[in-house]
Amino acid sequence: MTPSQLGTARPRAFTAALGILWPLVIAALTLRSAPNAAELVALTPWWCVACGEAGAADLFQNVLLFLPLGLAWRGWGWRLGTTAGIALLATVAIEATQALALSGRDAALGDVMANTAGAVVGWWVAPLLLRLRHGDPTVARRAAAAALGVFALQLLAAAWLLDPASADQAAQQRIARSPDAEGPRYGGVVLAAGLTSPTPALPLGTLTMQATWAEPSPNAWTAVVGFGRSEHDVLAGVAFRGGAAVAAGYRTRAEAFRWRSPVVIAPLPPLGAGDTVTIALSVGDGAITLAASGRDTSAVPARVASGAQHGWVLINPFTQRVGIPGAWQRWTLAWLFGWGLLLGWGAGASGQAVRWALGLTAVAGAIPASTGTSLQVGEGVALAAGWLLAAAWGALRVGVTPRAE
Numbered sequence: 001m002t003p004s005q006l007g008t009a010r011p012r013a014f015t016a017a018l019g020i021l022w023p024l025v026i027a028a029l030t031l032r033s034a035p036n037a038a039e040l041v042a043l044t045p046w047w048c049v050a051c052g053e054a055g056a057a058d059l060f061q062n063v064l065l066f067l068p069l070g071l072a073w074r075g076w077g078w079r080l081g082t083t084a085g086i087a088l089l090a091t092v093a094i095e096a097t098q099a100l101a102l103s104g105r106d107a108a109l110g111d112v113m114a115n116t117a118g119a120v121v122g123w124w125v126a127p128l129l130l131r132l133r134h135g136d137p138t139v140a141r142r143a144a145a146a147a148l149g150v151f152a153l154q155l156l157a158a159a160w161l162l163d164p165a166s167a168d169q170a171a172q173q174r175i176a177r178s179p180d181a182e183g184p185r186y187g188g189v190v191l192a193a194g195l196t197s198p199t200p201a202l203p204l205g206t207l208t209m210q211a212t213w214a215e216p217s218p219n220a221w222t223a224v225v226g227f228g229r230s231e232h233d234v235l236a237g238v239a240f241r242g243g244a245a246v247a248a249g250y251r252t253r254a255e256a257f258r259w260r261s262p263v264v265i266a267p268l269p270p271l272g273a274g275d276t277v278t279i280a281l282s283v284g285d286g287a288i289t290l291a292a293s294g295r296d297t298s299a300v301p302a303r304v305a306s307g308a309q310h311g312w313v314l315i316n317p318f319t320q321r322v323g324i325p326g327a328w329q330r331w332t333l334a335w336l337f338g339w340g341l342l343l344g345w346g347a348g349a350s351g352q353a354v355r356w357a358l359g360l361t362a363v364a365g366a367i368p369a370s371t372g373t374s375l376q377v378g379e380g381v382a383l384a385a386g387w388l389l390a391a392a393w394g395a396l397r398v399g400v401t402p403r404a405e
Contacts, residue, residue, distance in 0.1 A: 015075025022068045023090075029065070030094050033103040051108045056258035057315045062114035063121065066091075070122020071129070080123055087119035088112065132349060140394070143346030144356050151339055152363045158311030159371035161254040162262065164283055165235075175226045175234070184222040186240065188214030191276065193225045195236065207236045207248065207281040213271040213294075218242035238279050243268060246292050247323060248281040259314040265323035266290040266302035286373035304328045307373025309336060333382040336375075340386020347387070348394025360387060 050056055066087055073083045091112045098105035131139045174193055177185065193209035209225055216222035218241070226237035228251075236250040249263040264281070271277055271294050282289045283306070291301035304325050306313075312335040347356035364383060368374050375383070 012075065015072045018068055019072030019076060022072065026065060026069075026094075030105075031097060031102065033105065048108055048110060050258050051106055051110055052258075053255065054258055054260045055110065057260050057317075059110055059114045060315055061317060062111050063118035066115040066118035067122040070119040070124070071126045072122075073119070074123045074126035078123075080120065083119050083123045084116055087116045091115040132346065137350055140346045140349035141352065144343070144350050144352075145346075147343045147346055148356065148359055148363060151343060151360075152367060154311050155308040155363070155367040156371070158314060159308035159368070159373070161257070161259060161314060162252050162306050162310065165251045165253050165255065173227065173229075175228050175230060177223060177226075178231055184217035184220050186211075186214065186216055186222050186224045188212045188224075190225050193227075195227055206283075207238070207250065207279075209238060209279050211277055211279070213273065213275040213277050215243060215273075216240040221247060236281070238281070240268070243271060246277075246279055246290065248279065248290050250281065250283060254314055260316065262288060262304070262306060262310075262313050263323045264288050264290045264302055264304055266292055267299040268292050269294040269297040269299040305332075305373060305376070308368040308371045309373065309375055309379055311335065329378070332379060336379050336383040337386040340383045340388075341390045342386075344387035344390030344392075345394045348391030348396075351395070353391045353395065357387070357391075 048055070050059055052058065069087065070083055073086070078086075094115075095107040095111055099107035128139060128143075132143055174190075189212040191210045191212060194207075196206045196208065207227070211224055216224075221239040221241050223237065223239045226234045228234040228236075234251065237248070239247045241247070244267065245265050246268050247263055247265045249261060252261040255261055268277065269292060275294055278293045280289075280291045286305055286307045287303055288306050289301055289303045292299050302323075302325050304323070310328075310332055312331050316331065343356070343360055344353075347353045347360075350356070360383075364375055364380070
């Protein structure tokens, strides 16, 4: 086998494996029940496009979900019409199964459109990725510039979207849970609850509350108190899960555009029947802090950074399950490592890696700092590691050594 034949065989083997294995990933993600979401799903009609409170995030995820299939099917030699048609039929089958046989799954027109669009995008970009793989320097330079530009824009967007949303005084009132609402109810008594705003620039400064302790559900989050105009228009809220944890969330600008908002989880101190627990949620200075204290003891506060480098929060479907600081940091490191891989490939293949490294350093340093946060050492290492790995591989693929110009 000649080197050129080997280069052709590898992509074919890759696309064959991708086209066979990726549908299994899609099935695992889409064909399982979610009973806890049944109440929310019942509120969204099938013809909606951006469904639910995080409709934009869901659309984006569905585009990404079918994009690898478009890549694989282009590698198989399928035409655009065939790719779009098969993606459409597959999605309709998935949505019909969700609607007829699965509990808590949201079958919607928007999913059909997004999945089909994802396959089309994958089909369209496949030749560009192949040219980049084979070291076309013009494509590599354009890819490096485009990746750096998108990275800078998403940093700016994430910083702005994750800021607390403006809230007028009319919205800062405690809302009671509807008597006919499903799910576990908190059996204690909320003694006092309120919001404070230390500065006009920070609409939500600190949410504080006190509640007389009563053991909530050990298996599900039990809502305790919320602030807003209604159950579906909440500015901030607190929930307990058993005697182990408290969760607090607040509205960000992202929710106006149907992206996701952060939820922070903190441990609870040892509590007994009738004890009083005090919860304090602070937002500002590039961090979210949640603390819980009892009459005689306090738990270790949970503190997570919130800024430009945490854009994964906006799209991650598990955002509300990873509010624990350790998990939060792991997702951030994985997010930045992935961006490093995306940014490094074109830089290495272009033969101008030092130039692009300087550009990345400037963007990754200046933008988070200008929006109130800065990359931590571990975050910088994750971004650099992904970049160096991809840049070295890109340079080796085209037989060039990274150089400055």
